[in-house]
Structure formats: structure tokens, C-alpha cells
Amino acid sequence: MTVDTPLGKFYYGRRAFQQGCGLQFSGTQDAEDILDVAKRTVEIFQLETYYGPFTVGAGVYPWRRGSLLYWNYEDQNAARSAHVLGCVRYAAGNIDAGIGGFYWQFSEGPESRLSTKKRAETPPSTTSGTEGWIYVKYTNGRLFFNTEADWYYKTIRYQSSQDGSFFGYDAEPYEGGGSSFAPQYIESWRYMVEFGGVSGPMKLSILLSHMPGPDRRHGILIDKQPFIQEREKSAYGVFFPYCLLMAKYYRAGVDSYLDMSASDVAAVQVNYMAANNFDIVGSMMLARRASYGYGYGYVRPDPIKRGNVQFKHQGNFSTPCPSIPDRNLGWELNLGIVWKLLENWQLYLRGAYWQPGKWFNFACIDKSVSDWDDPTPQNNWGTNPDRTIAPIMGIELYLNSKF
Numbered sequence: 001m002t003v004d005t006p007l008g009k010f011y012y013g014r015r016a017f018q019q020g021c022g023l024q025f026s027g028t029q030d031a032e033d034i035l036d037v038a039k040r041t042v043e044i045f046q047l048e049t050y051y052g053p054f055t056v057g058a059g060v061y062p063w064r065r066g067s068l069l070y071w072n073y074e075d076q077n078a079a080r081s082a083h084v085l086g087c088v089r090y091a092a093g094n095i096d097a098g099i100g101g102f103y104w105q106f107s108e109g110p111e112s113r114l115s116t117k118k119r120a121e122t123p124p125s126t127t128s129g130t131e132g133w134i135y136v137k138y139t140n141g142r143l144f145f146n147t148e149a150d151w152y153y154k155t156i157r158y159q160s161s162q163d164g165s166f167f168g169y170d171a172e173p174y175e176g177g178g179s180s181f182a183p184q185y186i187e188s189w190r191y192m193v194e195f196g197g198v199s200g201p202m203k204l205s206i207l208l209s210h211m212p213g214p215d216r217r218h219g220i221l222i223d224k225q226p227f228i229q230e231r232e233k234s235a236y237g238v239f240f241p242y243c244l245l246m247a248k249y250y251r252a253g254v255d256s257y258l259d260m261s262a263s264d265v266a267a268v269q270v271n272y273m274a275a276n277n278f279d280i281v282g283s284m285m286l287a288r289r290a291s292y293g294y295g296y297g298y299v300r301p302d303p304i305k306r307g308n309v310q311f312k313h314q315g316n317f318s319t320p321c322p323s324i325p326d327r328n329l330g331w332e333l334n335l336g337i338v339w340k341l342l343e344n345w346q347l348y349l350r351g352a353y354w355q356p357g358k359w360f361n362f363a364c365i366d367k368s369v370s371d372w373d374d375p376t377p378q379n380n381w382g383t384n385p386d387r388t389i390a391p392i393m394g395i396e397l398y399l400n401s402k403f
Contacts, residue, residue, distance in 0.1 A: 008049030011059075015044050019087070019100060020135030023192045023209070024150040026237030046085065053092035057100070059085045094140050101132025101151075110162065121168045123161040123181060129154035131233070145195045152188040152227065188212055188226035192238060201273040206266075207242055211235070213254075213262030213291030214313075219320020221293065221313050228254055228261045235259040242267035243285040243332045244352035245394050252287070253299060253329065253363060255311040263329060264288045277340035281350070287329040289359050295321035296381035300365040303373040314375055321381055328357030336396075346400040355391045364389075 003010040019025050046059030061083040087100025105128040110119035135148035158166075158181040166180035192209040212226035229235060236258035239247040242265075246252065252260045267285035274280055295314050302308035315321030336350030365372050365382040372382035 008047055008056075011044060011046045011048070013043070015046075017044070020098060020133045020150075021137065021146045021148040021192060021194065022237040023135075023148045023190060023235045024131070024133050024152075024233050026235055053090050055089040055091070057085065057087045057089070061085065061102075094138055096137040097135065099132070099134045101130055103130050104128070118168075120162040121165045123158045123166060125156050125158045127154065127156045141198070143195075143197045145193075147191075147193040149189065149191050152186075152233075154186045154227075156184040158183070185224050186227050187224065190226075190235075192235075194238075203271040205241070205269045205271075207238070207268075209235075209238065209260070209263075209265045211259075211261050211263055211265075211290060213289060214293035215291065216293050216295070216313075216323055218317055219295065219315045219322065220317065226262070226291075228256050229259055231257045239265070239267075239285075241281075242269055242283045242334070243354075244334055244350055244396055245354040245392055246285065246287060246329065246332050249394065250354075250392075253289075253360060254294070260287060262290050262293070264290050279338040281334070281336045281338065283334045284331065285334075286331050287357075289324070289327040289329060292323040292325070292327070294324050294359075294363060296324065296362050296383050297321070297365050297375050298324070298363045299360075300375075300382065301367065301373075314381055319377075321375070324359055324362040326358035326362060329359050330355045330357035344402045347397075348400060349397045350395070352394045352396075353391060354393075356389045358385075360389055361385045361387060 089098035366384035375381035
């Protein structure tokens with residue numbers, strides 16, 4: 001529902017959410033509509049009002065998912081939370097710029113767990129956070145420049161559980177890290193710049209981005225660390241034009257959602273319009289892990305649930321696991337076409353060739369290593385850093401129609 005009033009426009013209902021260049025909240029892309037269009041819309045109540053070139057927005061997301069701890073995923077009570085939104089946008093001439101953010105909070109307690117035992121060992125907690133974006137876009141029809149910086153801060157404050165434990169573990173000390181009930185704090189700042197130009201039938205685009213990775217002390221993660229992008233905050237719209245395998249299907253090697261979390265990326269793309277309805281696209285992307293926050297054997301088969309892959313930080317204070325010394329994620333080449341057929345049909349075809357970098361030699365378990373499912377210093381935590389990983393190739397083809 002949309003209502004025009006003297007104050008501005010009121011929106012209510014399920015709406016897509018996109019801001020800036022898409023580094024934190026991406027708009028839907030044609031290729032992703034097939035897989036994920038339902039997850040890109042949210043329930044929202046929002047007011048937008050206008051002052052010359054400025055747009056001011058405020059609103060709430062009243063039924064955003066809060067805790068995932070609840071045993072009943074359909075629980076409509078404390079597992080939900082209200083998100084408060086505020087933003088300002090300036091759009092005039094060649095410039096589009098804006099700033100905005102959310103504040104959110106939710107609580108979860110012993111009632112989130114199914115059994116009496118789990119309720120007794122579950123510490124109540126309150127999670128609060130803020131996240132937002134700052135962006136600037138410029139284009140004069142020939143040259144363009146887009147840049148964005150995003151932040152994410154989250155704090156979890158715990159109370160003592162009924163039996164004094166922390167989810168069933170001894171609460172103090174725990175793995176040498178002090179009190180388990182101490183507040184946990186996570187922060188993340190990420191940046192991107194995209195620029196290029198158009199000349200005749202050709203367009204050149206260059207992308208540089210930084211999405212931070214986790215930090216480690218004594219071979220294990222510390223509480224203050226950047227996080228892996230969540231699904232609804234995924235930057236897949238930023239990286240999808242430049243690569244197919246490394247981001248969309250292999251999720252940057254860290255189980256990020258269709259993007260390049262915990263990575264530094266440099267990419268280039270060339271579009272050539274051979275005809276009004278026929279676009280030839282070529283791209284290349286280089287990527288490096290943004291930190292040394294991952295240990296040997298981070299990507300491993302689940303020894304219990306066969307066919308599943310675990311993304312697990314190995315080691316603790318007594319038996320620390322060394323950080324992966326090489327940050328190279330490899331390079332990927334893409335070549336494809338976008339062919340508009342008739343008025344409402346579009347054919348999309350892309351081939352990709354990815355040479356994984358040395359980071360994966362240390363990160364991925366080699367099942368030929370003896371006792372790979374029992375990682376120890378003696379078997380290199382199940383890895384074989386000297387092995388050769390062959391290139392990976394893939395093709396994506398789909399036909400898109402509009403009615």
C-alpha cells in the first residue's frame with residue numbers, strides 16, 4: 001500500500017530494500033531472481049518526504065527475524081524484533097549520494113530451548129546493533145564513479161543461566177578467554193569503489209573492494225571480529241557481474257552468501273554492444289583473503305553427516321591451530337552474452353574459468369591425509385599444502401521472460 005499525503009509518501013507491505021551501490025543491501029539481479037527473489041523483500045512501514053533534491057526517510061521493519069536460537073522457527077514472540085530506519089538522500093544533476101542506518105534489538109531467554117535441561121543451561125541475552133551506509137554516485141553519461149562505505153556493530157550482553165553454565169559448558173574460565181558471560185562485541189567496516197566509462201558501443205568497469213575478515217589470537221578467534229555477510233545483507237549484486245564461480249557458487253571459500261566476504265577484490269569488465277539487442281561481456285577478477293583469521297583445515301567434510309561441508313575454526317588455547325600463511329584466492333575469467341529475443345525474452349549465457357589460489361591448499365582438508373577427520377599438528381590438521389588444485393570451470397545459462 002502506498003499513500004500520498006502532504007507530509008510525503010507512506011509505504012506499507014512487503015517491499016524490496018536496496019541502498020547505495022549494493023555493498024550492504026543489494027537489489028535483485030536477473031540471475032538471482034530465479035534462486036532468491038523471495039528473500040529480498042521485507043515487511044516495512046516507511047515515510048519518505050522531499051525537500052528539493054533531498055529525500056528524507058524514516059520507518060520500521062516490525063517483523064524482522066531476530067534470534068535463530070528458538071526451537072520453533074515460527075515463534076512470533078521474542079524471536080522477532082523491531083528495526084528502526086532513518087536515511088537521507090541527495091539526488092541532483094550528475095550526483096546521487098546518501099547516508100542512513102538501522103538500530104535494532106532483540107532478547108532471547110531459556111524459553112527459546114525445547115528441553116528442561118537446555119533451558120537450565122541457556123543464559124538469557126540481549127542483542128543490540130546498528131548498521132548503515134554512506135555512498136556517492138557520479139555519472140555524466142560518459143564517465144561514472146560509485147563508492148560506498150558500510151558499518152555493522154553488534155553487542156550481545158549475557159546474564160547467568162539457571163545452572164551457572166554457558167550453554168552447557170563451564171562458564172569460567174572458558175578456553176582461556178575469561179568469563180563466558182562477558183559482553184561479545186563484533187564490528188565491521190567495508191568499502192568499495194567502482195569506476196569506468198562508455199565510448200561508443202563499449203563500456204569499461206573497474207571494481208576495487210575491501211570486506212574485512214576475522215582476527216585471531218593464540219590460534220583461535222577473538223570476540224571482536226568482522227562478520228561474514230548475512231543473507232539479507234549480502235553484496236551479491238556488486239560481485240555477480242564480475243565473477244560466477246568464486247562468489248556465487250563457492251562463496252569466497254568462507255560460506256558467505258553469494259559474495260566475497262573477508263576478501264580484497266580487484267576486477268575489470270568490458271561490455272561490447274555488437275547490436276542493440278546483443279551484448280558481449282568479458283571480465284576478470286583477482287581476490288585475496290582480507291586477513292590471516294582462518295586456520296588450517298577451515299573447510300572440511302563433516303565426518304558425521306556425509307555429503308556436508310563444515311566451515312569451522314579449529315584449535316583452542318591449549319592446542320592452537322596456525323593461521324593460513326597464504327592469502328591468495330586465485331583469479332577468474334568470465335565470457336558471456338546477453339541476447340534480447342523479441343520484446344519480452346532475454347537469453348543469458350556465461351562461461352567461467354577459475355584457478356583457486358594457495359589459500360585453499362591450507363584451508364581445505366585433503367582426504368588422502370591419514371586421520372584427516374582427527375586434526376592434529378602431526379597431520380597438518382588434515383591438510384596437504386603442497387598438493388595441486390586443478391582449475392574449475394562452469395557454465396550458467398538461463399532464459400528470462402517478462403509478462
